[in-house]
Amino acid sequence: MRAMLRLVVLLLACLALGAGATRGEEAPLVVVCLGDSITKGVRAGVTADQIYSQQFEQDLRSKKLNVRVINQGVGGETTAGALQRLDRDVLAHHPALVTLMYGTNDCYVDAGQQRSRLSIDEYRQNLEQLIARIRAAGAEPILMTPPAYASQSPANGLGEHGNVRLKEYAAACRAAAERRDVPLVDHFQKWHDALSRGEALEGWTTDGYHPNTIGHSGIAESMQVAETAIRDLLAGPVDFDVRVEEVLSHDDGKSLWYHPRATINLSSITGDPGYLMTLQKHLMADDHYGGLAVTRPNNDGGWAAPEPVPALAWRKNKAGETIAVCDVTPGYHPPSGKVLALGAKILYDDAGKQLTSTRHAHQVAYAIYNGRDWSEWKLLELPDDDKYFLATPGCAQWIVEPDGTILLPIYHQGPTGEVYAATVLRCGFDGQEMKLLEQGTTLELAEVRGLCEPSITRFRGRYHLTLRNDLKGYVTTSDDGLHYAPITPWLFDDGQELGSYNTQQHWITHSGGLFLVYTRRGADNDHIVRHRAPLFMARIDTGALRVLRATEKIVIPERGGELGNFGANAASENEAWVTVGEGVWNDDARRRGAKGTVFIGHIQWSRPDRLRAGWFDS
Numbered sequence: 372m373r374a375m376l377r378l379v380v381l382l383l384a385c386l387a388l389g390a391g392a393t394r395g396e397e398a399p400l401v402v403v404c405l406g407d408s409i410t411k412g413v414r415a416g417v418t419a420d421q422i423y424s425q426q427f428e429q430d431l432r433s434k435k436l437n438v439r440v441i442n443q444g445v446g447g448e449t450t451a452g453a454l455q456r457l458d459r460d461v462l463a464h465h466p467a468l469v470t471l472m473y474g475t476n477d478c479y480v481d482a483g484q485q486r487s488r489l490s491i492d493e494y495r496q497n498l499e500q501l502i503a504r505i506r507a508a509g510a511e512p513i514l515m516t517p518p519a520y521a522s523q524s525p526a527n528g529l530g531e532h533g534n535v536r537l538k539e540y541a542a543a544c545r546a547a548a549e550r551r552d553v554p555l556v557d558h559f560q561k562w563h564d565a566l567s568r569g570e571a572l573e574g575w576t577t578d579g580y581h582p583n584t585i586g587h588s589g590i591a592e593s594m595q596v597a598e599t600a601i602r603d604l605l606a607g608p609v610d611f612d613v614r615v616e617e618v619l620s621h622d623d624g625k626s627l628w629y630h631p632r633a634t635i636n637l638s639s640i641t642g643d644p645g646y647l648m649t650l651q652k653h654l655m656a657d658d659h660y661g662g663l664a665v666t667r668p669n670n671d672g673g674w675a676a677p678e679p680v681p682a683l684a685w686r687k688n689k690a691g692e693t694i695a696v697c698d699v700t701p702g703y704h705p706p707s708g709k710v711l712a713l714g715a716k717i718l719y720d721d722a723g724k725q726l727t728s729t730r731h732a733h734q735v736a737y738a739i740y741n742g743r744d745w746s747e748w749k750l751l752e753l754p755d756d757d758k759y760f761l762a763t764p765g766c767a768q769w770i771v772e773p774d775g776t777i778l779l780p781i782y783h784q785g786p787t788g789e790v791y792a793a794t795v796l797r798c799g800f801d802g803q804e805m806k807l808l809e810q811g812t813t814l815e816l817a818e819v820r821g822l823c824e825p826s827i828t829r830f831r832g833r834y835h836l837t838l839r840n841d842l843k844g845y846v847t848t849s850d851d852g853l854h855y856a857p858i859t860p861w862l863f864d865d866g867q868e869l870g871s872y873n874t875q876q877h878w879i880t881h882s883g884g885l886f887l888v889y890t891r892r893g894a895d896n897d898h899i900v901r902h903r904a905p906l907f908m909a910r911i912d913t914g915a916l917r918v919l920r921a922t923e924k925i926v927i928p929e930r931g932g933e934l935g936n937f938g939a940n941a942a943s944e945n946e947a948w949v950t951v952g953e954g955v956w957n958d959d960a961r962r963r964g965a966k967g968t969v970f971i972g973h974i975q976w977s978r979p980d981r982l983r984a985g986w987f988d989s
Contacts, residue, residue: 397437399437399438399439400436400437400438400439400467400468400601400604400605401438401439401441401464401465401466401467401468402427402428402438402439402440402441402466402467402468402469402470402597402601403440403441403443403461403464403466403468403469403470404423404424404427404440404441404442404443404444404469404470404472405443405444405453405457405460405461405469405470405471405472405501406443406444406445406448406470406471406472406473406515406517407444407445407446407447407448407449407472407473407475407476407517408444408445408446408447408448408581409444409472409475409517409518409580409581409582410422410423410424410442410443410444410472411442411444411445411446412424412442412444412582412587414577414581415577416577416583416584417577417582417583417584417587421584421587422442422587423582423587423588423590423591423594424440424441424442424444424591425440425442426587426588426591427440427591427594427597428440430591430598431598431601436598436601436602436605437605438601441464441466443460443461447476448473448476449473449476449477449488449489449494449497450473450477450489450493450494450497450498450501451489451493451497453471453473453497453501454497454500454501454504457501457504457505461505462504462505462508462510466510467510467511467601467604468510468511468512468513468597468600468601468604469505469510469511469512469513470512470513470514470515470556470594470597471498471501471502471512471513471514471515472514472515472516472517472558473494473497473498473517473544474494474516474517474537474540474541474544474559475517475533475537475580476488477489477493477494477497477540478491478494478536478537478539478540479527479528479533479536480527480528480529480531480536481527481528482528483528484528485529487536491539491540491543494540494543494544495543495544495546495547498514498543498544498547499547499550499551499832502514502547502551502553502832503551503832506831506832509914511600511604512553513553513554513555513556513596513597513600514544514547514548514553514554514555514556515544515555515556515557515558515594516541516544516545516555516556516557516558516559516560517537517541517558517559518558518559518561518562518572518575518580518582518586518590519534519537519538519558519559519562519563519566519572520532520533520534520537520572520579520580521566521571521572521573521575521576521579521580522566522571522572522573523573523579524576524578524579524580525578525579525580533579533580534563534566537559538559538563541557541559541560544559545557546773549773550773550832551831551832552829552830552831552832552982553831553832554596554597554599554600554981555596556593556594556596556597558590558593561589561593562575562589575589599981600981603882603883603978603981606977606978608883608884608910608922609881609882609883609884609910609976609977609978610922610976610977611886611908611924611974611975611976611977612975612977613908613924613925613926613972613973613974613975614972614973614975615926615927615928615970615971615972615973616970616971616972616973617968617969617970618631618648618666618673618674618968618969618970618971619666619674619676619677619968619969620966620967620968620969621967621969622955622961622965622966622967624655625654625655626652626653626654626655626661627652627653627655627952627953627954627955627967628650628651628652628653628677628952628967628969629650629651629652629653629660629936629952629954630649630650630651630660630697630698630699630766630936630938630952631648631649631650631937631938631950631951631952631969632648632649632650632699632700632701632938632940632950633646633647633648633649633701633938633940633942633948633950633971634646634647634648634701634702634703634710634940635703635940635941635942636703636710636740636742637703637705637708645668646667646668646942647665647666647667647701647710647740648665648666648667648674648701648950649663649664649665649699649701649712650663650664650665650666650677650952650969651663651664651697651699652664653952653954654723656722656723656724657724657725658697658717658725659719659723659724659725660695660697661679661685661695662679662680662683662684662685662695662696663679663680663683663684663696663699663712663714663738664677664678664679664680665677665678665680666678680745682738682744682745682746682747682748683696683712683738683745683747683748688718692718692719692720692726693718693719693720693721694716694717694718695716695717695718695719696714696715696716696717696736696738696748697714697715697717697765698714698715698763698764698765698766698824698936699712699713699714700712700713700714700764700766700767700768700769700938701713701740702769702771702940703771704771704775704777704800704802705771705775706771706775706802707775707800707801707802708742708802709739709740709741709742709802710739710740711737711738711739711740711777711800711805712737712738712739712740712745713735713736713737713764713767713769713779714736714737714764714765715733715734715735715736715763715764715765716733716734716735716736716748716750716763717732717733717763718732727761730760730786731760731761731762732761733761733762733763734750734751734753734762734763735750735751735753735762735763735764735779735781736748736749736750736751737749737750737751737805739802739803749804749805751796751798751805751806751807752806752807753807754807754810757785757786758783758784758785758792758813759783760783760784760785760786761783761784762781762782762783762784763781763782763783764779764780764781765782765823765824766824766826766875766936767779767780767781767824767825767826767827768780768826768827768828768877768878768939769827770827770828770829770852772797772852775799775800776797776798776799776800776808777797777798777799777800777805778795778796778797778798778827778834778852778853779795779796779797779798780793780794780795780796780825780826780827780836781793781794781795781796781825782794782821782822782823782824782825784821789821790815790816790817790818790819790820790821790822791820791821791822791823792813792814792815792821792822793813793814793822793823793825793836793838794810794811794812794813794814795811795812795825795827795836795849795852795853795855796808796809796810796811797809797810797811797852797853809853810853811849811852811853811854811855812849812853812854812855814836814838814847814855814858816840816845816858818840818841818842819840819841819842820840820841821840822838822839822840822845822858823838823839823840823875824838824839824875825837825838825839826875826876826877826878827852827878828878828880828885829852829880830880830885830913831913833848833849833850833913834848834849834850834851834852834855835847835848835878835885835911835913836848836849836855837861837876837877837878837887838858839873839874839875839876840872840873841872841873842872842873843860843861843868843869843871843872844860844861844869844871844872844874844876844889845858845859845860845861846858846859846860846861846916847859848916859916861876861887861889861917861918862917862918863917863918863919863920864912864915864917864918864919864920865920869889869891869918870891870892870893870902871889871890871891872892872901872902873901874889874890874901874902874903874935875935875936875937876888876889877889877937877938877939877949878939879908879939879940879941879947879949879974880941880982881947881976881980881982882980882981882982883978883980883981884910884911885910885911885913886908886909886910886911887908887909887911887918888906888907888908888926888937888939888949889906889907889908889918890902890903890904890905890906890907890934890935891907894907894929896929898931898959898963899929899931899932899933900933900954900956901933901935903933903934903935903954904927904928904929904930904932904933904934904935905925905926905927905928905929905934906925906926906927906934906937906949906951906972907923907924907925907926908923908924908926908949908972908974909922909923909924910922926949926972926974927949927951927970927972930953930963930964930965931955931959931960931961931962931963931964931965932953932954932955932956932960932963932965932966932967932968933953933954933956934951934953934954934970935954936951936952936954937949937950937951938950938951941980941982941983942973943980943983944976944979944980944981944982944983944984945975945976945979945980946973946974946975946976947974947976947980948971948972948973948974949970949971949972949974950969950970950971950972951969951970951972952967952968952969952970953965953966953967953968953969953970955967
């Protein structure tokens, strides 16, 4: 009997090896190509090994990439059908990557009908649902627009040429890719451009719209974006090294350089260097800051001395109070080609004490850099609502949406001095003025001072918000950037509290991962006020919203000074930066080595960030 059992076990083991990878061979990365009859491919004149999915697999394997591509095309299918069979025909294969190519059937008008099988809104919504479900299963989606029709192709039920409607659906596909941060392969544009050059797409198709072997080869050759994503997946999670740069040191007992934050600067007006950094002097009283200054890279590989910007200096109001702007975060606004600096307008008395008893003593301020000059500070007009009695975007990371609007997190307080709450605003910016368009969820926490210094990022189509509280840091997420789930405390992946408290946290986003920069307890740093040094960075488990402890690295070391007022920004496809000024408040800090230094922690990626590709291309 035992001999029989051993034989059965041996047979089962052999069957298992035969069905999958051989012993010692790593299982291939699974890619599923989901689509309609264009993806299904096989028809008169096109064999199974000639369709684009199999040509793509053959090309990848010729490059020694261990990949298995599964074709899941179904003739006549729309995005609605794809949603119905996604679990069974796609996710059941446990893919690492899924390509989606739909639109030809979605936009088609049948004979006797007056409208497309699916409206353009239904099509876009279905694409976004497919993206969300694929990501929820742990796979990476890639959208592909369908190829354009040839000149001589069958008309739809209204007698229209197929490209009349397909062009609009291709635009909706592009919009979904932008909105959800999904890589895009734009077959429609490539085929339509060829048509515009006078090429006969009939030579690329069997019937004017289904690809022949030439058409399938062209589709496969255009999938470099998918190949890059596959290489990233095979390489594993993105990692980073750190190089620390000392920009300047200043400790004269009268002031310290604080709040250094950098941005790319792609203005073409004067050919300025590609970066600028804003910073201001801390005047050695609690939250008392001078006017804004700017530094830029110099020709020696370092940074120029900070230059005060006269337009952004202090000024007096009619009551004789000092109007200043602090906690500034600059950023580049691609649609306008301008740099925006966003900060908190505040009031000081003659002793440098902040005044908070009058309405709008704290307001959202912004200034514009056009490549040559800075504007004066302007104010964002908010509703005359008591909850915005005081309102500030202090130290907040903000983002530019694909449509050019800005998502700006702020924190605010009513006239009775209750705890601070946080809200994300959607604002328009036309290159000259910012205007409020929408207000999001009011996030509240009735602990100590409430929620402050929120920062936002977008990663793989989802919005993440981190918030400061006196006792601990918090995080939440959103599908639209405005309306958020209940906040949860920051934890490590082992369930232990992160230990970051009463200090801001900031995001660094890479196409291969989302990272948090923070300070925390438990780093032999009890001598540092609020444990505000060293600065750490770690990758986030975006499903569980936890910090992966094993990925944590020190970005800026502790040497006696505090590092709590910092910035974080993408710098290129190969680097991100963490910028901070060293707080030197006593001689003990100096004895430990603090010099009032402005640091840049250069985050050097293990592979390029596809989100920043082409930033500095001419």
